[in-house]
Amino acid sequence: MAPQPPDRRTAPRYPGAVNKIRLLLAEDQGMMRGALALLLGMEEDIEVVAQVAAGDAIVTAAVEHRPDVALLDIELPGMSGLDAAALLRERVPGCRVLILTTFGRPGYLRRAMEAGAAGFLVKDGPVEELAQAVRRVLAGETVVDPVLAAAALSAGPNPLTARECDVLTASVDGATVADIAARLHLSESTVRNYLSSAIGKTGTRNRAEAVREARQRGWL
Numbered sequence: 001m002a003p004q005p006p007d008r009r010t011a012p013r014y015p016g017a018v019n020k021i022r023l024l025l026a027e028d029q030g031m032m033r034g035a036l037a038l039l040l041g042m043e044e045d046i047e048v049v050a051q052v053a054a055g056d057a058i059v060t061a062a063v064e065h066r067p068d069v070a071l072l073d074i075e076l077p078g079m080s081g082l083d084a085a086a087l088l089r090e091r092v093p094g095c096r097v098l099i100l101t102t103f104g105r106p107g108y109l110r111r112a113m114e115a116g117a118a119g120f121l122v123k124d125g126p127v128e129e130l131a132q133a134v135r136r137v138l139a140g141e142t143v144v145d146p147v148l149a150a151a152a153l154s155a156g157p158n159p160l161t162a163r164e165c166d167v168l169t170a171s172v173d174g175a176t177v178a179d180i181a182a183r184l185h186l187s188e189s190t191v192r193n194y195l196s197s198a199i200g201k202t203g204t205r206n207r208a209e210a211v212r213e214a215r216q217r218g219w220l
Helices: 030-041 055-065 081-091 106-114 127-138 146-155 162-170 177-184 188-202 207-216
Strands: 021-026 046-052 069-072 096-101 119-122
Touching: 021 030, 021 055, 021 127, 030 046, 030 127, 046 055, 055 069, 055 081, 069 081, 069 127, 081 096, 081 106, 096 106, 096 127, 106 119, 119 127, 162 177, 162 188, 162 207, 177 188, 188 207
Parallel strands: 021 046, 021 069, 069 096, 096 119
Antiparallel strands: none
């Protein structure tokens, strides 16, 4: 049997070197992205190999740079970090995903875990804790903010169906029922039924309130 090449995660690149964790960073705010890259790059065992500002650039950058860990914000232009996490699981399965967000919403945590994320933290923690979380997810652990985990358990699952979420998402920015129907290739009566159901499940009075409530809970 031919000898196998060393695993780059366990073997240093040259004698005496520290084998660094290759990190991809996705954050749309330039100052925050730069600060995270600088602080994490100061860790002896972490190397930031790619930085992106939009969600739809994450998979392309991951395929090119082959990071060990992807540190993703959720609310990104082009594609959410949650949707990108699901795509990374398919396209770059060796890359572990750690979600880092301002919005510690129970619904976001559930969706992150369903997308295959290995960790979920909020941005108010110290950078040392974040660096340690990067190491832990690479080691195979699941790292979740404990307060958020407890909140997610008490909040229960998302009551909205996938189609109800689609209709609520499409109804932002003052879109009419006709606009939503055309966008989603549904009849107007079907759109009204989905909106009515979503309003009832969120305990709100109209679709604007339903969208706001669903977003606040992290269901959209």
